[in-house]
Amino acid sequence: xxxxxxxxxxxLLLCTxxxxxxxxxxxxxxxxxxxxxxxxxxxxxxSKLIEIAPGHADAYKNRGVSYMKQQKFDLAIKDFQIAKExxxxxxxxxxxxGVAWYYKKEYEKAIESYDIELEMAPENYVAYFNRALCLxxxxxxxxxxxxxxxxxxxxxxxxxxxxxxADLLVKKGDNIQAIETYExxxxxxxxxxxxxxxxxxxxxxxxxxxxxSKVTDxxxxxxxxxxxxxxxxxxxxxxKTKLINMGFDSRVFIIKDSKDKTWYLxxxxxxxxxxxxxxxxxxxxxxLGISPVVRPVGDW
Numbered sequence: 419x420x421x422x423x424x425x426x427x428x429x430l431l432l433c434t435x436x437x438x439x440x441x442x443x444x445x446x447x448x449x450x451x452x453x454x455x456x457x458x459x460x461x462x463x464x465s466k467l468i469e470i471a472p473g474h475a476d477a478y479k480n481r482g483v484s485y486m487k488q489q490k491f492d493l494a495i496k497d498f499q500i501a502k503e504x505x506x507x508x509x510x511x512x513x514x515x516g517v518a519w520y521y522k523k524e525y526e527k528a529i530e531s532y533d534i535e536l537e538m539a540p541e542n543y544v545a546y547f548n549r550a551l552c553l554x555x556x557x558x559x560x561x562x563x564x565x566x567x568x569x570x571x572x573x574x575x576x577x578x579x580x581x582x583x584a585d586l587l588v589k590k591g592d593n594i595q596a597i598e599t600y601e602x603x604x605x606x607x608x609x610x611x612x613x614x615x616x617x618x619x620x621x622x623x624x625x626x627x628x629x630x631s632k633v634t635d636x637x638x639x640x641x642x643x644x645x646x647x648x649x650x651x652x653x654x655x656x657x658k659t660k661l662i663n664m665g666f667d668s669r670v671f672i673i674k675d676s677k678d679k680t681w682y683l684x685x686x687x688x689x690x691x692x693x694x695x696x697x698x699x700x701x702x703x704x705x706l707g708i709s710p711v712v713r714p715v716g717d718w
Contacts, residue, residue, distance in 0.1 A: 441471055448477070452484055460484040475505035483514055486521075494518045507538065513545050516552070525552045543572035547579050559586050577607045581616065588620060594651050594670055594682065596620060624672045640715040641695040645684045645708060654682035660706060661686050666698070688715060 448463035464481035467474055482497030498515040501508055516531035532549035535542060550565035563586055569579045584599035597620065603613035645661060645668075648654040654670050661668035661684070671683040686702075689695035692712060699710045 441467060441474070444470070445474075445477065445480075448480060448484075452480065452487075457484045457487040461488075473504055475501045475508050478504065479508055479511055479514070482518075486514065486518055489521070491518045491521050495522075509539070510535075512538070513542065513548065516545070516548055520548070520552055520555075523555075525555045528552045541572060543569040543576060543579075546572070547576065547582070550579075550582065554582075554586060559590060562586060575606045577603055577610060577613075580606065581613050584613070584616065588616075593620065593624060593672055594655060597672075598651070625674055641687075641689040641692050641712050642715050643686045643689075643695055643699050643702065644711045644713050645686060645702060645706075646710075648682045648684070649679065651682050654684050657684040657708075661702075664702075664705060666702075685713075 444463060444467045448460050448467065451457075451460040451463055461481055461484045464477045464484065467477045468481070471477065478497045478501040482494040482501065485491070485494040485497065495515065495518045498511060498518065501511055502515075505511075512531045512535035516528040516535065519525070519528035519531060529549055529552045532545050532552070535545045536549070539545070546565045546569035550562040550569070553559075553562040553565060563583060566579050566583045566586075569576055570583070573579070580599060580603040584596045584603065587593075587596035587599060597617065600613045600617040600620070603610075604617070607613075646654070646657045648657070651670075658668040658670055666686045668684060668686050671685060673681050673683065675681060687695060687698060689698075695712045699712050702708060702710045
């Protein structure tokens with residue numbers, strides 16, 4: 419299954435202090451080599467600068483980023499820790515440290531780094547996104563969704579945040595909102611295949627589940643109440659909310675008919691006795707003015 423790649427904030431910074439011209443030239447050469455993708459040469463260059471100026475926090479930070487590009491995360495973390503001791507307020511340092519801890523699967527430590535980064539730079543939408551990924555790895559999906567919301571408030575068209583939000587909604591079983599969210603991502607970036615592929619995968623899974631449900635044993639003695647079948651998903655969500663407000667459990671099933679139309683079925687309950695289901699159906703008819711139908715579980 420496809421998974422969103424972790425976004426790394428690996429911006430290299432200009433010198434924060436005033437150094438001799440030779441130090442500036444070495445530093446700039448290291449940045450240039452990094453931008454050219456020559457990461458080991460960048461490491462060698464920043465190492466040379468560190469020999470000349472062992473208190474140069476930017477050199478340690480940038481060498482750490484160069485190590486990360488080579489997946490040498492232990493060396494990167496060591497450099498970031500030294501940079502932190504030299505200059506605790508160094509811009510972008512904690513984001514990069516969070517990335518390194520993420521790839522080490524030390525998610526709690528990564529989150530701690532992002533917490534510090536966001537205290538220093540609350541406008542850093544990438545840090546919110548990266549922290550959301552760490553939270554999701556710890557199965558803290560609601561907190562992850564909250565962070566994604568903050569990232570999208572800061573950067574409304576952030577494609578990967580929209581996609582990952584949809585991924586988490588699928589994980590939580592909210593297929594309707596997940597479909598809407600993938601569609602939103604496609605509107606923002608129609609050329610990127612990720613949201614399109616995930617949406618197609620979700621629709622295929624929905625159709626497969628529908629086929630499986632249709633061959634359920636007809637002698638099944640359990641029943642459910644269908645409060646409505648809608649072509650408009652917004653109306654389905656409204657009906658679901660009404661049922662919940664009345665104290666009924668509620669869920670939405672998505673199926674396609676023989677003409678490839680998508681239907682949103684709003685259902686409630688799992689009754690062993692048909693008479694009990696009919697009593698609640700009559701109550702919904704009286705309270706909501708609808709005409710619910712009692713159906714065997716698995717019957718569409």
